[in-house]
Ligand code: ADP
């Protein structure tokens with residue numbers, strides 16, 4: 001099975017008050033694919049990403065991650081805590097702000113999820129943390145505290161921490177937007193290596209060159225709608241829709 005869908009949204013709708021933020025979102029991400037979500041500020045990208053792991057609960061629509069699906073069009077009751085927790089465990093999420101636990105070492109940050117949520121024995125969690133910190137190039141920072149790290153290093157720890165939960169898919173919401181320009185590359189390179197390993201990823205980014213290079217597909221959103229989607233180079237180099245063309249013209 002190389003072509004199965006790992007993330008599927010059908011007709012997802014979300015409003016804040018009277019304001020519709022996701023109007024009727026249908027999309028899917030196949031196993032091993034990297035999909036970049038682009039669009040102007042306020043277009044609903046973060047809300048869409050948060051809907052995939054139900055940090056935001058939509059009013060309507062169908063959402064599936066891996067083998068677990070919730071149909072909000074037929075479910076009048078919100079999912080229970082257990083269902084929510086199991087749904088969320090399928091996705092790892094990395095935010096613009098790193099959200100590391102400041103009082104814990106780097107290694108403890110990575111071990112925390114496996115130990116408290118997955119009940120992984122500490123020695124095993126430590127070994128997992130070591131492997132993941134090696135993968136993101138930070139094995140030598142295991143005993144450091146987050147406040148001694150650069151933004152790029154913090155973000156790489158955040159990625160290791162998300163991976164420690166063995167997610168089926170990874171979601172990145174502007175993971176490099178808060179970084180000084182010279183630190184962006186080290187984080188993108190970790191994401192690139194995850195892509196090469198076949199991790200399924202949906203990422204919101206303003207790094208168009210990266211999206212063009214690493215993403216298989218690009219989805220352009222505006223005003224809560226998917227306006228255009230397609231093969232990454234096709235959309236970025238030759239956008240069809242005037243709104244996509246106007247948006248991308250800011251990056252040249
Ligand atoms: P993007 O990530 O593309 O910038 P967002 O998904 O963050 O867009 O926001 C889309 C719209 O929804 C914006 O107008 C934003 O102000 C609004 N919004 C987002 N989250 C909330 C919330 N919790 N309460 C009210 N409005 C929100």
Ligand code: MG
Pocket residue numbers: 045046047173
């Ligand atoms: Mg956002």
